[in-house]
Amino acid sequence: MTQTKTPNGFTLDDSGRRIALDPVTRIEGHMRVEVNIDGSNVIRNAVSVGTMWRGLEPIMKGRDPRDAWAFVQRICGVCTGVHALASIRAVENALAIQIPTNANTIRNIMHLALYVHDHLVHFYHLHALDWVDVVSALSASPKATSELQQSISPWPHSSPGYFKDVQDRVRKLVGSGQLGPFRNGYWGHATYKLPPAANLMAVAHYIEALNFQREIVKIQAVFGGKNPHPMWLVGGVPSAINMHATGSSGASINVERMNLVASVAAQSLAFIEQVYIPDLLAIASFYPEWFKHGGGLASQNLLSYGEFPTRANDDSNASLMLPRGAIVNGDLKTLHEVDLRDPAHVQEFVPHSWYRYPDDKAGLHPWDGLTEVDFRLGAKTRQTPDKIEAFDESAKYSYIKAPRWKGHAMETGPLARMVIAYAGGNARVKELVDGALGKLGLPLTALFSTLGRTAARGLEAQWAAEQLVEQVAYLQATIKGGNESTANTEKWSPTTWPATAKGVGFCEAPRGALGHWLHIKNQKIENYQCVVPTTWNASPRDAQGNIGAYEAALLGVPLADPKKPLEILRVIHSFDPCLACATH
Amino acid sequence: MADKPTFYDVFRQRGVSRRDFLGFCALTATYLGLGPNGAASVAHAMQTKPRIPVVWLHGLECTCCSESFLRSGHPLVSDIVMSMISLDYDDTIMAAAGDQAEEILHDIIRDYRGAFILAVEGNVPLANDGMACIVGGRPFKKKFEETARHAKAIISWGTCATSGCVQAAKPNPTRATPIHKLVDRVPVINVPGCPPIAEVMTGVISYILTYDRLPELDNRLRPKLFYSQRVHDKCYRRAHFDAGQFVENWDDEGAKQGWCLYKMGCRGPTTYNACATIGWNENTSSPIRSGHGCIGCSEDGFWDRGPFYERLPDMQQWGIESNADKVAAAGAAGLGTAVAVQLGATAIKRVMKRGDKPDASATQEEKETQA
Amino acid sequence: MKHYIPYHQLPEGGIPPPVTIYGPGVRWWHWINGLLVLVLCVTGYFIGVPPPSALGDPSSLYIMGWIRFLHLASGYLFALLAIARLWLTFVEKGISHHLFVPAIWRAEWFDGFMRQIRWNLLINDQPKRYVGLNPLGGIAMLLMYVLPGFIIIVTGFAMYAEVTGHDSWQYALFGWVTTIFGNTMDLHVIHRLAMWVMAGFVCIHVYIAVREDVMSRQTMISSMLSGERQYRR
Ligand code: HEM
Ligand code: HEM
Numbered sequence A: 001m002t003q004t005k006t007p008n009g010f011t012l013d014d015s016g017r018r019i020a021l022d023p024v025t026r027i028e029g030h031m032r033v034e035v036n037i038d039g040s041n042v043i044r045n046a047v048s049v050g051t052m053w054r055g056l057e058p059i060m061k062g063r064d065p066r067d068a069w070a071f072v073q074r075i076c077g078v079c080t081g082v083h084a085l086a087s088i089r090a091v092e093n094a095l096a097i098q099i100p101t102n103a104n105t106i107r108n109i110m111h112l113a114l115y116v117h118d119h120l121v122h123f124y125h126l127h128a129l130d131w132v133d134v135v136s137a138l139s140a141s142p143k144a145t146s147e148l149q150q151s152i153s154p155w156p157h158s159s160p161g162y163f164k165d166v167q168d169r170v171r172k173l174v175g176s177g178q179l180g181p182f183r184n185g186y187w188g189h190a191t192y193k194l195p196p197a198a199n200l201m202a203v204a205h206y207i208e209a210l211n212f213q214r215e216i217v218k219i220q221a222v223f224g225g226k227n228p229h230p231m232w233l234v235g236g237v238p239s240a241i242n243m244h245a246t247g248s249s250g251a252s253i254n255v256e257r258m259n260l261v262a263s264v265a266a267q268s269l270a271f272i273e274q275v276y277i278p279d280l281l282a283i284a285s286f287y288p289e290w291f292k293h294g295g296g297l298a299s300q301n302l303l304s305y306g307e308f309p310t311r312a313n314d315d316s317n318a319s320l321m322l323p324r325g326a327i328v329n330g331d332l333k334t335l336h337e338v339d340l341r342d343p344a345h346v347q348e349f350v351p352h353s354w355y356r357y358p359d360d361k362a363g364l365h366p367w368d369g370l371t372e373v374d375f376r377l378g379a380k381t382r383q384t385p386d387k388i389e390a391f392d393e394s395a396k397y398s399y400i401k402a403p404r405w406k407g408h409a410m411e412t413g414p415l416a417r418m419v420i421a422y423a424g425g426n427a428r429v430k431e432l433v434d435g436a437l438g439k440l441g442l443p444l445t446a447l448f449s450t451l452g453r454t455a456a457r458g459l460e461a462q463w464a465a466e467q468l469v470e471q472v473a474y475l476q477a478t479i480k481g482g483n484e485s486t487a488n489t490e491k492w493s494p495t496t497w498p499a500t501a502k503g504v505g506f507c508e509a510p511r512g513a514l515g516h517w518l519h520i521k522n523q524k525i526e527n528y529q530c531v532v533p534t535t536w537n538a539s540p541r542d543a544q545g546n547i548g549a550y551e552a553a554l555l556g557v558p559l560a561d562p563k564k565p566l567e568i569l570r571v572i573h574s575f576d577p578c579l580a581c582a583t584h
Numbered sequence B: 001m002a003d004k005p006t007f008y009d010v011f012r013q014r015g016v017s018r019r020d021f022l023g024f025c026a027l028t029a030t031y032l033g034l035g036p037n038g039a040a041s042v043a044h045a046m047q048t049k050p051r052i053p054v055v056w057l058h059g060l061e062c063t064c065c066s067e068s069f070l071r072s073g074h075p076l077v078s079d080i081v082m083s084m085i086s087l088d089y090d091d092t093i094m095a096a097a098g099d100q101a102e103e104i105l106h107d108i109i110r111d112y113r114g115a116f117i118l119a120v121e122g123n124v125p126l127a128n129d130g131m132a133c134i135v136g137g138r139p140f141k142k143k144f145e146e147t148a149r150h151a152k153a154i155i156s157w158g159t160c161a162t163s164g165c166v167q168a169a170k171p172n173p174t175r176a177t178p179i180h181k182l183v184d185r186v187p188v189i190n191v192p193g194c195p196p197i198a199e200v201m202t203g204v205i206s207y208i209l210t211y212d213r214l215p216e217l218d219n220r221l222r223p224k225l226f227y228s229q230r231v232h233d234k235c236y237r238r239a240h241f242d243a244g245q246f247v248e249n250w251d252d253e254g255a256k257q258g259w260c261l262y263k264m265g266c267r268g269p270t271t272y273n274a275c276a277t278i279g280w281n282e283n284t285s286s287p288i289r290s291g292h293g294c295i296g297c298s299e300d301g302f303w304d305r306g307p308f309y310e311r312l313p314d315m316q317q318w319g320i321e322s323n324a325d326k327v328a329a330a331g332a333a334g335l336g337t338a339v340a341v342q343l344g345a346t347a348i349k350r351v352m353k354r355g356d357k358p359d360a361s362a363t364q365e366e367k368e369t370q371a
Numbered sequence C: 001m002k003h004y005i006p007y008h009q010l011p012e013g014g015i016p017p018p019v020t021i022y023g024p025g026v027r028w029w030h031w032i033n034g035l036l037v038l039v040l041c042v043t044g045y046f047i048g049v050p051p052p053s054a055l056g057d058p059s060s061l062y063i064m065g066w067i068r069f070l071h072l073a074s075g076y077l078f079a080l081l082a083i084a085r086l087w088l089t090f091v092e093k094g095i096s097h098h099l100f101v102p103a104i105w106r107a108e109w110f111d112g113f114m115r116q117i118r119w120n121l122l123i124n125d126q127p128k129r130y131v132g133l134n135p136l137g138g139i140a141m142l143l144m145y146v147l148p149g150f151i152i153i154v155t156g157f158a159m160y161a162e163v164t165g166h167d168s169w170q171y172a173l174f175g176w177v178t179t180i181f182g183n184t185m186d187l188h189v190i191h192r193l194a195m196w197v198m199a200g201f202v203c204i205h206v207y208i209a210v211r212e213d214v215m216s217r218q219t220m221i222s223s224m225l226s227g228e229r230q231y232r233r
């Protein structure tokens, strides 16, 4: 094979030089990317390899369904809580458990806080160094930096003295020869475009964001006791409200706790508005070409399960703040209904994944899903006795399964959510997207790109912070209305359950569409399957040869220096990969 | 080495006065329970030490221990990473990637043999030649072994590293194996918890830096300073436990009053951790404070001691999907039946033998047997 | 008092003279220990599955506290009595050592064991008469009382070491138990299972004691009161 056309419209050419990037760092988990580049160093073939597997699905068998959330929550500590949320929803779905309004609101608050936190940390600590040259910050003038800062935001930490301190600190770090996490970065790479002042500003915010992010999650700590990995409950939330009566200070939710939550929510919104968004727009304005590279599937197929029910126990689009739907072949006017119970909608394939199905060519709906590991390398694998040099993508090559929606490879995540909400007419999302694109002078289609993805995430963080403030107010209003209930225990006891039941729970995790499917038999879990955002995006090829979102996005991206493939990091990081999630 | 900044330099850079610096040292000393001369030794240590290189490896895990680490408020994680240690290798946050990243590891082992700290998050899968975790085209097992051998000490972060955690729950499909079982000679410090508390993690590091020695460990390699007492020992709901006041149902009156969660399955009585003392997210809360019982996340094999909501766990780890009381009830039913049958049969026999000479037949029997 | 070898069969015919098999030590031990075991089973049961919540201010309530106090105090006594009972095997003759050493290596033992089973299955019409514990009873006491009692003491003190802390003598002596199991949840489970075995023993034991007293050819309950075994025809 040299050139092949994939059914989903991409041309792959593996005749050129093969390079591997492994480990891909500043992501969650273990991942490898291999690409073939042509004579002008443009990527013509891309291979996304998930290189870890933990076996959570087989481990779930035989467990108490009420415990499941705690197990699957440990699929990932970065998007902490999303698997727990999907899990309790799946169990509630299976057992037809209705949760109280307050439980729904509190879950929304915890989940929104996660959006804000996860997006912020991704932007500054996982993605920023793809655009920001730390070493260049040393040559910035603190005064120019201060002026830049003051021109883009009212954020108070903006004096020349402040930036000088930051710069001194970085200088001392670099001067010590012990660069710590900045050691061996691609500093000075030809494609770093920010002026020194912008670099210094971004470095200052890297540190500020690192110090601030820990505040955001205190919201999860109030309701769930800790973060990462807060506590959840089938049938509601564990925290009881006692706002007026004796013992209130001993209750999990009282006026002091609500004040803490409200205060952190307000600070979070301020940080997003005054630091994250201005930085995002400033940085993006120096990299216009990255609104062209790395679109991949984005302009074709987007998927969102929808999230944030405004009414408890109602997951129809009328209730969801962000709608559910699929966009296919770039037709933004048609939002296809997504039915997670329909065996023809979501299916997972394994011909290129290290798992075994009775029929490797067929897809399985997650209710019938199987997870039997089958690690085998293809005949064309290149390896030395010491290590694997190149995987063989014509055979099995990843621990990630290949999920498809009605046979289509889909992109999921903030970009998909924002576009689907935009297309669905969500006024606030439209305002945010149009506002940002307007400032950058870009059309809507510019979103279908590396920086488009990154921008969508930032805008979603702002949207989430706004909703967070509102949901906290809503919780207070409900309590004021006399409703303090947080859990429904009618079906808590397994003796009230039917002999068999099956359910599906979904949520929109920060990285995209997340579904958990389970069967309950004799009060125990019979089968448990998770199809996860990064499973969609980092998917290997399917039986037909359709490539997934990562592989598609890398095609056509030029590398300035194949020895320092910074561009691969930019594209891949724009998805915010989570491999522990993807393979679980 | 002289130009490498010490903690004190770092404090100065950040505009902290000498008085405040000494105040900080005193506070740290009190916090670590060090007695009257503690402050001076903290101050001395912070003014003279260069930054120790730390390599942070990730095996099979969920990265939540890293996330927890980021939450540290005192010291701030930015100060730790930029000033207290030299975090030269950590896949999750390092700027370098691919070959450039692996080169760092190589250089650290070369330049700091026996002098760097290895922090491990996650564990090593041994099934399938270790191929459930492949890094740089090789099993993680190899990378781990090559690095571990040269470390000054190993810190095992989180229950994944200390006892396998969720991926080692039955049936442990990847044979996920805790770190201390894979090394000898290099000292290992177990810092369990899923994840551990941020300030416990940074506390362990500051302790090592300040005292230039490893913290005292218990027989399961846990630092005594954080893991010698149970959650139950210092729980703020303990008064209700002793009183016999329990949450009987979620969201009931007891829950609203903050009563004890024992009947909801709380594992506080069997869990060694600092959640009730140091607390989570700068003592914002703790699992029990949120109204949910402790699930025992810092204990070995806690996943196989469920259901989490039953005080008496199923005996899964012995292959029995039932708890002690249910097994006993089955046994009691068996015994009861046996006794009833025996009594009934005795009565029937008596009735049937009415008129016979009971002793005669018995003697007959005995004779036969003795013959 | 004479020292009887385990499983001493008596001749079939006639009425042998009474023999003194229990000294005062074992008798006192038996009844005090029995009381303690009852207290331990009841309080132990409630430690695992507490009674319904009490209402009122926690400062004036100490229900769980008392349950645990009673349990731990009786636990100490139970352990001390266990040591005392071991000591009695050396200082008090009679059959005091039968509890710990069933003479399974002797053909007579196995013969008696089978007969006792057949007697309980109502196949034989009369049991044998013994000086000492009958073989089935003896083995039941060993397996359902002595062994679980030992496990209970070991796991009990290992759990107690959790209360007294890692610097306590309890931890120094029994901390290894915790280390073996890793998760002290297991100690609770094992301790509780052992309780049920022992509780099962007590039920059978009392039933059989009464039944044998009525139906066998030797005294039972009065032997444990007076120390003397009397025989019938
Ligand atoms: C918690 C309660 C009890 C326990 C743990 C217990 C335990 C024991 C033990 C270990 C022995 C063997 C004595 C030795 O050789 O040292 C024994 C003997 C005996 N027990 Fe109990 N006992 C209990 C209650 C009772 C009760 C309530 C009765 C009366 C109904 C009873 C009647 C007897 C008799 C008659 C013997 C002597 C058996 C014989 O001589 O072969 N026990 N018991
Ligand atoms: C006949 C003897 C005994 C019986 C039947 C017994 C029974 C029990 C039971 C059922 C439990 C509750 C276990 C659970 O569900 O968590 C328990 C707990 C306990 N037992 Fe015992 N036990 C006995 C002797 C002892 C002894 C000798 C000690 C040693 C001091 C002891 C110390 C404890 C401790 C420390 C606990 C845990 C208390 C707590 O968690 O608050 N027990 N016992």
Ligand code: NFV
Residues within 6 Å of the ligand: A028, A076, A077, A078, A079, A080, A082, A083, A509, A510, A511, A512, A514, A532, A533, A534, A535, A577, A578, A580, A581, A582
């Ligand atoms: N992919 C993924 Fe997750 C997210 N967001 C979960 O479902 O990151 Ni760890």
Ligand code: SF4
Residues within 6 Å of the ligand: A074, A077, A229, B061, B062, B063, B064, B065, B121, B122, B157, B158, B159, B160, B161, B165, B166, B193, B194, B195, B196
């Ligand atoms: S110990 Fe728990 S929190 Fe830490 S990495 Fe493992 S699963 Fe995640």
Ligand code: SF4
Residues within 6 Å of the ligand: B231, B232, B233, B235, B236, B237, B238, B239, B241, B259, B260, B261, B262, B266, B267, B268, B269, B288, B293, B294
């Ligand atoms: S809530 Fe848990 S830790 Fe606290 S007193 Fe009750 S049982 Fe102990």
Ligand code: F3S
Residues within 6 Å of the ligand: A226, B193, B194, B231, B271, B273, B275, B286, B287, B288, B293, B294, B295, B296, B297, B298
């Ligand atoms: S669940 Fe874990 S976080 Fe603490 S309270 Fe229990 S040890």
Ligand SMILES: [Mg+2]
Residues within 6 Å of the ligand: A057, A401, A529, A530, A531, A532, A584
């Ligand atoms: Mg799956």
